[in-house]
Amino acid sequence: INLSVVNTAAMSSIVGAMTIAKLYSAGEGSPVVSIVVGIALVLAVALAGGLLNGYTVSYVGVTPMLVTLATMMLFEGVGLLLSKGNAISGFPKSFMWIGSGKILGVPFPMILFIIAVIAYVVLLEHTPWGKRVYMVGCNPTATMFSGINNKKVLMKVYLLSAACGALAAVIIMSRYNSAKVDYGSSYMMKSVTAAVLGGANINGGYGRVMGTVIAVLIIQSISSGLNLLNVNRFLSDVVMGLLLLSVLTINFISATVKDARKKRQTAVKISA
Structure with a gap:
């Protein structure tokens, strides 16, 4: 679980926003130039954050949850330091098309989402590298002895996560x-809940992209339903927390029952 991905996005957006606003207000070239440079910096800063996470986890060997918890606070602090807690604005009007534009009636963010889903399905479930990712998550020791470089695999995973951010x-x-x-x-809470609800094992080794997509749709339906019912927005966090706790509990009980069943079957075979 990468707890820092949301703050990676926040920090990189501050840097990109400051760049776009400064270039656009200074009249340095066309609006397209300021947008392209800003987006490039967003990607560069995010990848730098992913590189820090990946290196600390894979090469230093610190527990992923502790690393990403620390970098979550670090990235938030950097973003606050740069922006002084204020909103950064002053973008070209054409930049708004990325978030609200449509192609043949389909919102552009939805098109990006579909492309990302297809890319992840192909990458994780139909390539040798994707199989290595699952293997590292399932049993890193066995994977290492099979000749796979665990460190490089983990590094690429964190870089890919940062790119999504x-x-x-x-x-x-x-x-x-x-x-x-x-x-x-x-x-942050919604992303973790979606991953776990979608079938991802909190300990690694299992997860499906389409399961996560379905979980995202379920969570958004719940959130939208609560909004339509004029329910207190803070109750949404309560619902997400209860949902995450319920899924984790069910997964733990299910895994415990499966382990107990396997042990009984093994004992029966030995006695026979």
Whole structure:
């Protein structure tokens, strides 16, 4: 679980927003130039954050949850330091198309989402590298002895996660026509809940992209339903927390029952 991906997006969006606003207000070239340079910096900063996570986890050997918890606070602090807690705005109007534009009636963010889903399905479930990712998550020791470089696999995973954070940062910047550190603060719990609800094993080794997609749709349906019912928005966090706790409990009980069943079957075979 990468706890820092939301703050990676927040930090990179602040850097990108400051760049776009400065270049556009200074009249340095066309709006397209400021947008391209800003997006490039968003990606570069996000990848730098992913590199820090990946190196600390894979090469230093610190527990992933502890590393990403620390970098989550680090990235948030950097974003606050740069923006002084304020929203950064002043983008070209054309930049808003990324978050609100349509192609043949389909919202552009939805098109990006579909492309990302297809890419992840192919990458994780139909390539040798994707199989290595599952193997490292399932049994890193056995994977290492089979000749796979665990460190490189983990590094690429964190870089890929950071790239997704950069994509999310650009979309949020465009939709809000500004950037602020706390714009994506509510998505951390939702992203973890979606991954676990979608079937991802919290200990690694199992998970399916389409399961996560279905989980995202379920979570968004719940969130939208609560909004339509005019339920207190803070109750949404309570619901997400209870949902995550329930799924984790069910997964733990299910795994315990399966282990007990395997032990009984093994004992029966030995006695026979």
